[in-house]
Amino acid sequence: MEADELLLTHVPECDRPYAFWLVSVPWIGQGPIPKLLRTFGSPREIFECSDDELIKGTDKKNKLGPLLDFRKDHDIFREYDNFMRSGMKLTFVWDNDYPKRLLYIPDPPIALFSYGKLPENNKLSVAVIGARQCSEYGAALAKELGEELGKNGINVISGMAVGIDSISQGAALASGGTSYGVLGSGADICYPDSSYGLYEKLKKQGGIISAYPPGTEPVAKFFPPRNRIVSGLSDAVVVIEARARSGTLITVNLALEQGRDIYAVPGRLGDELSAGCNGLIGHGARVYLSPKIFMKDLFEDHSGMLNSDNDNMSFAGIYSPCAASEADKRHREYTVKKEPEPDLEKGYLEVYRELTLFPQGAEEIDVRLKSKKIESPGETGICLMLMELCLMEYAIQVSPGQFIKRV
Amino acid sequence: MFTDTLSASLQGINALIVHVETDIANGMPVFNIVGSPGPEVREAKDRVRSALKNNGIFIPPSRITVNLSPGDLRKDSTSFDLPITIGMLSAMGYIPVENTSGILFIGEIGLNGELRAVRGVLPIVMAAAKEGIRECIVPSDNAEEGSVVPGIIVRGAADLKSVIEYLQVLDEDVLPQISTDPHELFKENCGFIPDFDEVRGQERAKKAAVISAAGFHSLLMTGPPGAGKSMIARRIPGILPPLTLSESLELTSIYSVAGKMPKGKALVCSRSFQAPHHTITNHALVGGGPVPMPGIISLAHRSVLFLDELPEFGRDAIESLRQPLEEKSIQINRIKYTVDYPADFLLICAMNPCPCGYYPDRNRCRCSENEINRYLGKISGPILDRIDLCTELKNVDIEDIRGEKSGLSSSEMGEMVARARDIQERRYRGTKYRFNADLKADDLEEICRLGEKEFHLMEELYKKLCLSARSYHRILRVSRTIADIEGVEAITSRHILEAASYRPDLDYFR
Numbered sequence: 001m002e003a004d005e006l007l008l009t010h011v012p013e014c015d016r017p018y019a020f021w022l023v024s025v026p027w028i029g030q031g032p033i034p035k036l037l038r039t040f041g042s043p044r045e046i047f048e049c050s051d052d053e054l055i056k057g058t059d060k061k062n063k064l065g066p067l068l069d070f071r072k073d074h075d076i077f078r079e080y081d082n083f084m085r086s087g088m089k090l091t092f093v094w095d096n097d098y099p100k101r102l103l104y105i106p107d108p109p110i111a112l113f114s115y116g117k118l119p120e121n122n123k124l125s126v127a128v129i130g131a132r133q134c135s136e137y138g139a140a141l142a143k144e145l146g147e148e149l150g151k152n153g154i155n156v157i158s159g160m161a162v163g164i165d166s167i168s169q170g171a172a173l174a175s176g177g178t179s180y181g182v183l184g185s186g187a188d189i190c191y192p193d194s195s196y197g198l199y200e201k202l203k204k205q206g207g208i209i210s211a212y213p214p215g216t217e218p219v220a221k222f223f224p225p226r227n228r229i230v231s232g233l234s235d236a237v238v239v240i241e242a243r244a245r246s247g248t249l250i251t252v253n254l255a256l257e258q259g260r261d262i263y264a265v266p267g268r269l270g271d272e273l274s275a276g277c278n279g280l281i282g283h284g285a286r287v288y289l290s291p292k293i294f295m296k297d298l299f300e301d302h303s304g305m306l307n308s309d310n311d312n313m314s315f316a317g318i319y320s321p322c323a324a325s326e327a328d329k330r331h332r333e334y335t336v337k338k339e340p341e342p343d344l345e346k347g348y349l350e351v352y353r354e355l356t357l358f359p360q361g362a363e364e365i366d367v368r369l370k371s372k373k374i375e376s377p378g379e380t381g382i383c384l385m386l387m388e389l390c391l392m393e394y395a396i397q398v399s400p401g402q403f404i405k406r407v
Numbered sequence: 408m409f410t411d412t413l414s415a416s417l418q419g420i421n422a423l424i425v426h427v428e429t430d431i432a433n434g435m436p437v438f439n440i441v442g443s444p445g446p447e448v449r450e451a452k453d454r455v456r457s458a459l460k461n462n463g464i465f466i467p468p469s470r471i472t473v474n475l476s477p478g479d480l481r482k483d484s485t486s487f488d489l490p491i492t493i494g495m496l497s498a499m500g501y502i503p504v505e506n507t508s509g510i511l512f513i514g515e516i517g518l519n520g521e522l523r524a525v526r527g528v529l530p531i532v533m534a535a536a537k538e539g540i541r542e543c544i545v546p547s548d549n550a551e552e553g554s555v556v557p558g559i560i561v562r563g564a565a566d567l568k569s570v571i572e573y574l575q576v577l578d579e580d581v582l583p584q585i586s587t588d589p590h591e592l593f594k595e596n597c598g599f600i601p602d603f604d605e606v607r608g609q610e611r612a613k614k615a616a617v618i619s620a621a622g623f624h625s626l627l628m629t630g631p632p633g634a635g636k637s638m639i640a641r642r643i644p645g646i647l648p649p650l651t652l653s654e655s656l657e658l659t660s661i662y663s664v665a666g667k668m669p670k671g672k673a674l675v676c677s678r679s680f681q682a683p684h685h686t687i688t689n690h691a692l693v694g695g696g697p698v699p700m701p702g703i704i705s706l707a708h709r710s711v712l713f714l715d716e717l718p719e720f721g722r723d724a725i726e727s728l729r730q731p732l733e734e735k736s737i738q739i740n741r742i743k744y745t746v747d748y749p750a751d752f753l754l755i756c757a758m759n760p761c762p763c764g765y766y767p768d769r770n771r772c773r774c775s776e777n778e779i780n781r782y783l784g785k786i787s788g789p790i791l792d793r794i795d796l797c798t799e800l801k802n803v804d805i806e807d808i809r810g811e812k813s814g815l816s817s818s819e820m821g822e823m824v825a826r827a828r829d830i831q832e833r834r835y836r837g838t839k840y841r842f843n844a845d846l847k848a849d850d851l852e853e854i855c856r857l858g859e860k861e862f863h864l865m866e867e868l869y870k871k872l873c874l875s876a877r878s879y880h881r882i883l884r885v886s887r888t889i890a891d892i893e894g895v896e897a898i899t900s901r902h903i904l905e906a907a908s909y910r911p912d913l914d915y916f917r
Contacts, residue, residue, distance in 0.1 A: 133776065135769040162776045194776070272770045359767050361801055362611060379610040380905065387904040391864075391871055397908070399760065399767055400629060401611060401799035 008103075010094045011042055017080035018043035019092055023111040024079065025066040026186075026212040029225045032058045032067075033110050047071070088187060088214060089114045101125075105232040105258045109211035112229075113187045116207035119180055119233050124302055125155035127234035127255070129248050130164030130265075131241040135273055136404050137357035138241035140396075141265055142168040144407045145238060148291035150177020154298070155206070157182065157234045159226065160195045164240045170198055173205050180233065183210040184226040185218035209233075224250050231255035235302055238263045238288055242276030249276055252285075261301065263288040268358075342394055350374050351385045352405075355395055359402035362386065410497045410504055413511040413540060414490035415531040416475075416482045419746035420660045420701070422527065422534035424511070426476045427487065429494035434470035440491070442475030445483035445698070455492045457518040458567055464501065471495065481743065483698045486525040489514035489544070492567065493574070502574045509541040512570075513549075520567035524548035526666040529659050532556045544570060544582065551673035552663060555589040555656070589652060592674050600645035600677065604816035605638070608803045612639055615798040615909060617820050620646050621827035622843035622888030625732070625754035625793060627717070627911055630800030632764045636757035637682075639800075640713040643755060644678040646820040647710070648828050654709050657749065661708055665701045681707040681752075685719040689727040699739040699746045704731050707752035717758040718785040725790050728754070732793045756794065758786070795844060795881055797911035827891035843888045848880050855883040855898055864900050868907055882906045 011019055022033055022043055039057040040046045046054070051068050058064060070076075083090070091098050091112045100121045102108045112118065119125050126149055130138055142164045149156050150172035158165040160181040169179040181202045185191045187210040190199040202208050211229060212222060227250055231237050237255045239262065242248040252262055262285040267274020281287055288294055344352055354365045362382040369376040376382065386403045389395035395403050409430045415422040438452045452473075459466055473491050475482055490512040496502045513531055515523040528549040533556050535543055542560035545553050550563025562582040564570045573582040603613060612628060616639055619626040628636045650658065658675040662668050668675075683692060683703045694702030704712055714720060731737045735751040761779040765771035774782075831842055834854070840846060846854060857865060869879055883898075885906035890898045 133769060133773070136767060270770075361799065363608065363801065380614060383611060383908050384901055384904045387908045391867055393871070399799055400797045400909070400911070401801070402767065 008094050009042070011044075011092065015042060015044045016090075016092075017077050018047045019111070020080045020083065020090065021047060021071060021076040022067070023090075024070055024076075024213050026216045026222065028221055030107050030110060032063055047076075083214070086188075086214065087115070089118075091118060099233055101234075102229065102232045105228060107228065108232070109225075109229060112209055112211060113214060114207050114209045115187055115203045116205075117178075117180075118207055118209065119155050119157065123153065123155055124298060125157050125180075125234045126298070127157045127230050127237040127251070127260075128164065128168035128240065129158055129230065129237065129251050130239055131243065131246065131248065131273055132161050132163035132165075133273075134163040134167070134241050135271075136359050136398050137267070138164055138265075138273065139167050140357045140404060140407050142240050143171040145240070145288075145291050145294070146171030146177075146179075147175040148295065150175035150179070152295060153177065154295070155180060155234075157230055159184070159223075159230055160191075160198060160202075162192055162194055166195050166198050168240075169202070173198070173201050178206040180207045180209055182226055182230045182233070183208060183218075184212075184223040186210055186212050186214040186216040188214045189216070189218065191218040223247065224254075227251040228254040228258070231260050232258055234260060236261040236263060236298055238265070238294070239277055239280060239285075240265045240288075241267065241273045242280075243272055244275040244279060246276050249280075252280060261286060263294060342392075344392075344394075347377065348385055348389065351382055352389060352394055355389075355403060355405035357404050357407070359398050359404050361401040361403075408498045408500065410494050410507070412490045412494040412497070412507055413509075413535075414475075414487055414513055415511060415534055416480060416484060417527040417530060417664055418480075418744070419699075419748055420527075420530055420657075420664050422531040423477075423480065424534060424538050424540075425480070425482065425487075427490040427494045428474040428476060429491070429498045430472045430474075431467075431495070431498045432470045432472070436468035436470065438471045438473075440473045440475070442473075442478040443481045444475060444487075445481055447485045448475070448482050448487050451485070451488045451491055454488055454516050454518060455495065458488075458516045458520045459492065459495075461518060462520045462567055462571075464496070466495070467499065471498075479743075484525065484527075485515035485523075486513040486527075486531075488516040489522065489567075489570070492516060493570070496571065497574075502571065506574045506577055510574075511535045511540050511543045513543070514546040514564070516567060522546040522564050522566055522570075527660075527664045528553045529556070529656065529663045532559060532561060533656075533660070535559060542584075544573075550585040551587055551592075552659065552668065554585040554587045555592065555659075555673060560584050561586075587673065589655075589674060593652060593655065593676050600680075600817075601642050602645065602817040603639075603642045603820055604814070606635055606642065606814070608814065609635055609639065609800055610814055612798050612800050613815055613820065615796050616643055617646065617815075617823050617892060618885060618888050618909070619643070619753065619755065619796055620820075621824045621892050622795075622831070622884070623753055623841070624795035624844045624885060624888065626756070626796045626798070627791075627794045628755070628757045628798055628800055629760045630757075631768075631802055632759060634800035634802050636800055637713070637715055640682070640711065640715070640755045640757060641680060642817060643711050643753070644680045645817045646824050647678050647753070648821070648825050650676060650678060650709065658708060658710075661701050661705050661748065665706060667706060678710040679706060680711050680713060682713040682715060685714070685716050685721075687720070687724055689721065689724040692724050693727045693731060693737050693750070694739055694748050699741065699748075701748045702737070702750075704728070704737060704750040704752055705748040708749045709751055710753065712752040712754050714754070714756045717756040718782055722785075725786070729789055729793070754794070760799075791911060792877060794911050795885055796909045798909055823892050826894055827888060830891045830894065843884050843891065846880075846884050846887070851880055851883050855887045857883075857898060861898060861900055861903060864903055868903070872907070872910075874910075878910055882910060885909060 035058050036046050055064055093108055093110050099118050146156055146168035156169055156172040156179040158169050160166055172179040187208045190196050231251055231254050237260050264277040264280040264285040265288045267277055354368050362379040365382050366376050366379050386395055390397050394406055396406050397403055412427040414425045414427050416425045493512055497504045497507050515525050524546050528545055529552050532543050532553040536556050536559040544562050544564055547563035547565045553561040563585050564582055569581055630636055655674050662675050681703050692702050693704055731750040737748050737750045739746050760766045761774040762782050763772055763774050766779055886898050886902040889902040889905050
């Protein structure tokens with residue numbers, strides 16, 4: 001399904017207050033707007049209809065209430081004026097700078113409220129999503145991926161949530177890249193509070209995007225429609241850590257509907273936090289192996305888009321679901337080399353090899369070394385080596401006695 | 408007629424000699440006690456009257472005035488019953504006045520004339536000995552406790568009758584002198600403390616316990632429920648060096664003042680283990696009350712104070728530990744006076760890493776980031792600053808439980824502690840310090856002198872681990888102790904790294 005022709009009809013500048021009125025109330029998804037536009041024509045024509053006419057013209061009768069109340073209680077011209085002075089940007093679906101990718105998803109948001117920039121059409125974008133309560137493993141991978149994407153000029157799109165979302169976005173910004181945060185509240189409300197630092201940075205080094213008018217409180221029902229924008233703005237979706245039943249998988253379903261490629265980070269079997277990801281792989285999602293392999297695939301699949309200088313190229317060809325599965329069938333050869341092991345003294349190397357992205361204490365490494373018949377320097381000895389590895393930046397101490405490998 | 412009898416009143420864990428002056432004069436028959444008596448002392452007149460009547464002694468109808476001097480010192484103790492009675496009897500001429508001179512009396516009297524045990528006998532007898540008083544007569548239940556003080560005769564009396572009989576003729580056979588050798592008492596009286604060899608695995612936590620005991624560093628253990636945090640804490644008193652006699656006397660004074668002396672014991676001979684529940688109020692923890700009594704931290708003097716479930720403790724209770732941790736004693740102020748109770752305790756804390764207890768094992772822990780932060784946030788700040796060591800316990804492997812390797816036993820760990828203690832004693836003789844944990848920043852440089860290589864390592868740690876000046880000093884202090892345990896003078900990189908691995912200021916707690 002493609003964007004409704006009607007929605008794309010340009011609305012003249014002077015009619016924008018009327019359009020602003022249509023989106024001044026937070027709708028879940030599109031609400032009654034497409035129906036109204038189809039029945040009554042332009043926003044101005046809708047505005048000029050009486051309450052009764054409007055209610056008759058839509059089948060969602062009881063849902064028009066807030067919209068009609070707004071018209072009654074406020075002077076929409078003044079409200080629009082105030083809004084324009086607030087510094088927030090409003091982009092309608094018929095505007096030229098509306099992100100092209102969104103035009104090809106079912107139900108494109110009629111308006112985007114934003115701070116900062118909107119994602120460029122000719123730049124690759126990747127959504128990195130995952131569990132809020134992530135493990136050290138997920139956190140380390142999210143950071144690594146965010147950094148690599150940032151360095152390679154690929155936009156990172158995510159929802160600013162605690163955990164994987166904010167870690168990957170923060171890493172992308174820290175490495176000098178750009179990132180966009182799509183919110184389930186008004187763009188002027190930072191949710192969650194703990195991401196405030198990220199929120200401010202995103203305004204400068206990327207953008208904050210929301211389909212909801214300013215002042216909208218973050219309510220659970222607003223989040224799933226938000227997720228369709230996260231995936232809609234991206235060329236591929238990487239899932240790092242998801243439980244078997246999780247909100248992340250809602251985003252994945254929406255992304256599949258939109259024909260986006262899904263990459264899942266494999267986890268250990270029996271690890272609840274990776275059950276969702278492993279399940280996705282079982283259902284045919286692509287396996288995320290490393291930032292390099294991932295980016296190689298991404299550049300290959302989207303070479304057409306990157307080579308074209310023309311801003312108005314056809315996204316339809318790339319994003320139809322059948323095109324995506326076509327790309328999936330393409331044979332791939334991995335030529336990325338294995339990372340060389342660090343140059344470490346004997347003894348240290350053995351301990352380093354035992355480190356993973358899952359937190360471990362000295363006693364576990366001791367047991368593993370012994371089971372491999374490697375001479376172990378004892379728990380205290382291993383602990384000292386781990387501290388030294390931390391200093392050499394090969395390991396990280398995550399809690400009083402637990403260490404992970406640094407990626 | 409006027410008489411002067413000796414007694415004493417407690418002031419913190421010290422005692423002050425009180426003169427009980429009794430005057431019997433003609434006039435309206437009244438019985439007045441003056442000299443700032445508390446309610447317990449005011450009630451004494453009824454007890455004394457009944458006890459005398461029940462022992463067949465008739466009080467003539469006259470004006471009886473008892474003055475407790477110094478008069479401006481508040482007296483709150485039932486131990487004045489005996490001196491008041493003796494004062495009256497000698498004023499009545501029932502007992503020769505000269506026979507009571509040079510004797511200090513303490514004891515509560517029952518209505519039948521029986522003498523009952525009172526608090527604070529040891530400090531009172533010590534004060535008496537210091538004042539040069541010849542002998543003390545105390546309730547027989549307290550006699551052994553009092554008799555450990557050298558240079559003073561202590562007699563224990565079971566009832567009023569025997570005291571009167573003794574004083575009438577000064578017959579040694581009626582109230583024989585109780586004499587005990589404190590060293591003997593000390594030997595036989597040591598309590599039972601479980602042994603560390605019952606703790607399977609947990610090698611690092613046990614090492615942390617040794618470091619903590621050796622340098623008197625406070626220790627925080629985190630870990631899931633059932634990993635053995637309390638088990639380890641409970642065994643720490645057993646690896647501290649045995650109490651010395653002077654420490655034991657000090658502890659006995661505190662216990663005696665608090666009325667917490669174990670029944671039938673004259674001395675506190677082993678280091679105690681105080682583990683208050685987390686609902687404890689700050690007064691119960693640090694001491695207080697209308698008549699300031701020692702709190703749990705003073706009972707844990709020279710011993711272990713174990714706070715299990717640290718984040719569950721009230722903020723006030725935790726905050727009130729700050730002064731005693733710095734000054735090794737706690738001051739309790741009242742308008743007219745201030746008491747000082749010693750509180751030099753080894754702080755051992757335990758906590759779960761999150762409300763459910765399983766973080767960072769995300770397969771079991773479902774706590775949200777916020778919940779975890781809120782939980783850990785409860786202990787952040789000043790108290791965390793005063794904790795030198797932090798270690799994490801994990802659930803033990805089944806092989807460890809079945810017990811192939813039991814690891815270190817208490818006696819082995821005790822030896823390590825003793826070695827480090829010896830070195831510290833020699834090093835700090837004549838200084839204001841006792842242990843490495845007390846070291847202040849200005850002396851650290853001198854005592855924890857680092858070589859070129861070690862200095863570079865510290866520099867690197869400081870930068871890479873984003874240490875603060877405080878945690879830098881903390882690592883130095885702990886590495887000093889680790890070197891002392893090994894019996895070496897120079898601090899090497901190994902000691903520093905080990906100390907750094909126990910540092911409590913991880914991002915984790917912020």
